[in-house]
Amino acid sequence: MRRHRWLAIAMAVVLLAVVGIVGFWPLSTGGGTGNSAADEPYYATTAELENSAEAIVRGTIASTRERADETIATVHVTAVAKGSAGPTIDVIYATAGPEIPEGLHRGGEFVLLLQVRDETAWNLVNTTQGYYPFVDGRAIPAADNSVTLSEAVLRSVS
Known part of the structure; x- marks a missing residue:
């Protein structure tokens, strides 16, 4: 017992x-607060977001190729708002796990907020706020991103 x-x-x-x-x-x-559940930073303000980027560019994804759990996107740069980027850059992002930027696609035009990965490639500042689709002359935040870009950046990429 x-x-x-x-x-x-x-x-x-x-x-x-x-x-x-x-x-x-x-x-x-x-x-479900809208903040990223991935193990990466989430920026609450425009200033924090833009200050985290080493480069801010507008460009079109010309091609993509898969490597392990990553995609390498070749981007033709059409405008630079911050930093220094050549006319063509490689942006590498995850294609597995919670850190997948679901809106990026070949042929799309985007404003990208970037950090240097190595001497030949860039990373997004994060997968939720690191890209803004550029549609009808405007940079549109993704669904999970409530932070807009500053007027100065928007003027520079337009």
């Missing part, structure tokens, strides 16, 4: 631990 009581207590403790973890999990992963 005593053994069954200890077993029941142990089972209750395990059950409470599981319920606690499951209940806490949504709060610890962003909980």
